[in-house]
Amino acid sequence: EPEVTQTPSHQVTQMGQEVILRCVPISNHLYFYWYRQILGQKVEFLVSFYNNEISEKSEIFDDQFSVERPDGSNFTLKIRSTKLEDSAMYFCASSEADRPYEQYFGPGTRLTVT
């Protein structure tokens, strides 16, 4: 069964460094999302992406964040200069055109900023 994959599973970085979190959505999906979950808290929407542009972004998704679909298969989230409070689990999700409300989640990338 096709699935969303994310790499790496765990990333440790120093404050101020740039990180890129990678996601490979399911191949025929057209809607892409990033969510964040700070440890022990709820899952929060960051950004949605459709037709090669951002559909919506949350207040969390400030100028330090960017997303890209560089090659038609990967969907990346970049944090330019990480802060301690960026430490969280980051989930990628995708959905297909016929059932856009049915999001498939990846296993997540745990980001630890020290």
Place this chain on the structure above:
Amino acid sequence: AQKVTQAQTEISVVEKEDVTLDCVYETRDTTYYLFWYKQPPSGELVFLIRRNSFDEQNEISGRYSWNFQKSTSSFNFTITASQVVDSAVYFCALSEARGHSGGSNYKLTFGKGTLLTVNP
């Protein structure tokens, strides 16, 4: 704005007890979708169920059942004869469709989750 409230932060039961997890939602839309996800200690999000706003039929899947009531904006989840493996955080979530540049955005708004502990 859409909002999901899970008033129960933690629930602890003994194996074989029935347990109901509450979910109340707010939305301005007439078309929306409701979800339940399970998050075990390993951290991944496991999809359990989706309901759309036009379908108020309750659903049963094995030991799991869901009660959707539009009149009270609630979408409660019951586990019958709970087992230790049911121990996890359970999230209720809401999705509205938002049109944008010819496409749509079905972002999910999650509740804060309920930590269910099933003791042997």
